[in-house]
Amino acid sequence: MTEVIVRPLQEADEQEWRRLWKDYLAFYETELPESIYTLTWARLMSGLPHEYAGFLALRSGQPVGLAHYLFHRSCWLETNACYLQDLYAMPEVRGGGVGRALIEAVYRRAAEEGAQEVYWQTQEFNATARRLYDRVASQTSFIIYQKNL
Amino acid sequence: MTEVIVRPLQEADEQEWRRLWKDYLAFYETELPESIYTLTWARLMSGLPHEYAGFLALRSGQPVGLAHYLFHRSCWLETNACYLQDLYAMPEVRGGGVGRALIEAVYRRAAEEGAQEVYWQTQEFNATARRLYDRVASQTSFIIYQKNL
Amino acid sequence: MTEVIVRPLQEADEQEWRRLWKDYLAFYETELPESIYTLTWARLMSGLPHEYAGFLALRSGQPVGLAHYLFHRSCWLETNACYLQDLYAMPEVRGGGVGRALIEAVYRRAAEEGAQEVYWQTQEFNATARRLYDRVASQTSFIIYQKNL
Amino acid sequence: MTEVIVRPLQEADEQEWRRLWKDYLAFYETELPESIYTLTWARLMSGLPHEYAGFLALRSGQPVGLAHYLFHRSCWLETNACYLQDLYAMPEVRGGGVGRALIEAVYRRAAEEGAQEVYWQTQEFNATARRLYDRVASQTSFIIYQKNL
Numbered sequence: 001m002t003e004v005i006v007r008p009l010q011e012a013d014e015q016e017w018r019r020l021w022k023d024y025l026a027f028y029e030t031e032l033p034e035s036i037y038t039l040t041w042a043r044l045m046s047g048l049p050h051e052y053a054g055f056l057a058l059r060s061g062q063p064v065g066l067a068h069y070l071f072h073r074s075c076w077l078e079t080n081a082c083y084l085q086d087l088y089a090m091p092e093v094r095g096g097g098v099g100r101a102l103i104e105a106v107y108r109r110a111a112e113e114g115a116q117e118v119y120w121q122t123q124e125f126n127a128t129a130r131r132l133y134d135r136v137a138s139q140t141s142f143i144i145y146q147k148n149l
Numbered sequence: 150m151t152e153v154i155v156r157p158l159q160e161a162d163e164q165e166w167r168r169l170w171k172d173y174l175a176f177y178e179t180e181l182p183e184s185i186y187t188l189t190w191a192r193l194m195s196g197l198p199h200e201y202a203g204f205l206a207l208r209s210g211q212p213v214g215l216a217h218y219l220f221h222r223s224c225w226l227e228t229n230a231c232y233l234q235d236l237y238a239m240p241e242v243r244g245g246g247v248g249r250a251l252i253e254a255v256y257r258r259a260a261e262e263g264a265q266e267v268y269w270q271t272q273e274f275n276a277t278a279r280r281l282y283d284r285v286a287s288q289t290s291f292i293i294y295q296k297n298l
Numbered sequence: 299m300t301e302v303i304v305r306p307l308q309e310a311d312e313q314e315w316r317r318l319w320k321d322y323l324a325f326y327e328t329e330l331p332e333s334i335y336t337l338t339w340a341r342l343m344s345g346l347p348h349e350y351a352g353f354l355a356l357r358s359g360q361p362v363g364l365a366h367y368l369f370h371r372s373c374w375l376e377t378n379a380c381y382l383q384d385l386y387a388m389p390e391v392r393g394g395g396v397g398r399a400l401i402e403a404v405y406r407r408a409a410e411e412g413a414q415e416v417y418w419q420t421q422e423f424n425a426t427a428r429r430l431y432d433r434v435a436s437q438t439s440f441i442i443y444q445k446n447l
Numbered sequence: 448m449t450e451v452i453v454r455p456l457q458e459a460d461e462q463e464w465r466r467l468w469k470d471y472l473a474f475y476e477t478e479l480p481e482s483i484y485t486l487t488w489a490r491l492m493s494g495l496p497h498e499y500a501g502f503l504a505l506r507s508g509q510p511v512g513l514a515h516y517l518f519h520r521s522c523w524l525e526t527n528a529c530y531l532q533d534l535y536a537m538p539e540v541r542g543g544g545v546g547r548a549l550i551e552a553v554y555r556r557a558a559e560e561g562a563q564e565v566y567w568q569t570q571e572f573n574a575t576a577r578r579l580y581d582r583v584a585s586q587t588s589f590i591i592y593q594k595n596l
Contacts, residue, residue: 030225032225035227036225036226036227039227040224040225043222043224044224050199050221050222051222052222052224068224070221070222072199072219072221072232073192073199073200073201073219074234075189075192075193075201075217075234075235076174076179076181076185076189076234077185078184078185078188083221085223085224085225086224103296107296107298110298111298115298116297116298117295117296117297117298118295118296118298119293119294119295119296120293120294121291121292121293121294122291122292122294123290123291123292124290124291124292125290133294136296137294137295137296138294138295138296139292139293139294140292140293140294140295141272141273141274142270142271142272142273142292142293143270143271143272143273143288143289143291143292143293144268144269144270144288144289144291144292144293145268145269145270145271145282145286145287145288145289146266146267146268146286146287146289147252147256147266147267147268147285147286147287148265148266149256149259149260149264149265149266149267
């Protein structure tokens with residue numbers, strides 16, 4: 001299996017990040033305006049503690065995946081929780097350890113911050129993703145309700 | 150139906166808040182150390198933008214429910230998302246509009262902040278809660294995976 | 299077990315029907331305006347083929363449950379499908395065969411009309427109801443999506 | 448993205464409709480007798496208020512998808528509900544907006560009729576469909592029970 005390298009997103013990654021994130025959003029039948037790409041990229045690059053940070057996965061030097069994660073408070077914990085909002089591996093590299101490598105990079109980063117838990121959401125019917133998630137984490141009994149204001 | 154009043158948590162509410170939150174945690178078969186009560190209360194009272202804030206529900210002047218909510222970034226949105234972590238109504242007042250009043254207070258607060266969405270988690274088998282949630286919000290297809298570090 | 303009688307709703311049942319249907323709606327955290335009660339009752343009494351019809355269940359002569367059902371077209375079938383929209387048994391009589399008697403009355407009525415199937419919706423977490431439904435019908439793999447216009 | 452045109456089914460569409468509907472039914476491992484094709488087509492063409500009506504989706508002038516919808520009574524609503532029974536987009540055009548265009552055409556038609564809701568069923572494990580449905584509508588907590596008479 002070709003080695004997967006995961007490293008923090010850097011300024012020079014913007015074009016590749018845009019391509020990957022766009023593909024990820026298309027998977028969710030979503031298109032976002034240019035203004036969100038610009039804003040989210042600026043936030044990812046800010047290094048501020050309440051902003052998302054990101055990882056890029058590379059195989060043979062090519063960007064093939066990304067992860068966005070956020071540290072935020074929990075009323076139940078002394079330390080922050082780590083929320084993994086976006087995780088993407090290109091379809092061509094699925095099964096090659098890219099998703100797992102990204103998740104494990106987030107685990108390491110969260111542990112460095114003293115976080116005790118990393119969590120994320122996935123659609124219940126996303127069988128491909130869940131085959132991986134069941135290996136690296138545990139399903140909880142929780143589902144999400146949402147209200148759009 | 151007796152009127153339900155919802156207002157922000159105040160310093161003087163600490164003992165009632167502790168009682169309600171303890172009951173809520175007991176519902177989840179959870180006990181937390183004294184240090185977490187102290188810390189979470191201090192954070193709730195801090196008024197800082199990255200900390201949880203809370204509401205208290207009163208009926209006939211008696212505290213009967215609480216809600217803890219947090220604003221945090223989303224990569225998909227310009228404005229913050231609002232996460233409702235804890236929602237509790239005493240069993241004696243269930244069906245009397247306390248849960249709904251707390252949720253609607255969070256909606257109003259989130260709208261004031263310019264947030265476009267409020268979301269929360271619930272256990273898929275929590276029938277009592279979900280009968281209410283199905284009325285005031287929409288179930289999504291998302292489930293939660295978690296890794297304890 | 300006290301015998302359960304199921305018969306079609308009649309004009310004289312209006313007050314009892316209102317009481318039962320109100321309780322049923324409360325179970326779904328729903329209140330409907332007076333105008334809907336009036337309109338739905340008129341439609342139930344109309345006897346027209348595209349309107350709902352209803353059954354009342356009685357125990358010891360007292361109304362204890364109701365069912366509303368509709369025949370409608372299906373593209374897959376020559377004959378109409380029968381949709382059971384509302385089914386209610388008072389909590390005091392649960393486990394006493396009221397729900398089953400109402401469902402079986404709808405089955406008989408549907409068979410008389412030449413319908414090949416009767417179906418209904420229930421919340422996935424409604425354990426009490428599903429214990430009965432698993433006895434008298436089959437869960438399908440279908441879930442409901444909805445858009446409020 | 449190639450433009451998608453959605454228009455009501457017309458008499459001249461019969462052969463294309465048969466082809467598309469047959470493919471759709473094959474997706475559900477279903478074959479229906481010739482008599483049902485004849486009957487359902489006649490009903491779709493009847494223009495009667497209690498019959499299904501249909502839309503055809505075209506891309507570059509070629510029929511690539513269809514939708515069948517029905518207005519029927521609801522005990523909970525003054526106006527009719529709109530039930531979308533069948534929705535099909537050819538596999539070759541998936542991800543190209545055909546399903547969404549058909550759903551949105553039904554929304555517009557339902558709104559013209561004064562309907563307040565459009566709903567449909569899908570198998571819980573139909574991941575491809577649900578990724579779209581999660582964008583254009585909301586999953587409810589309802590599942591379907593059925594009895595074949």
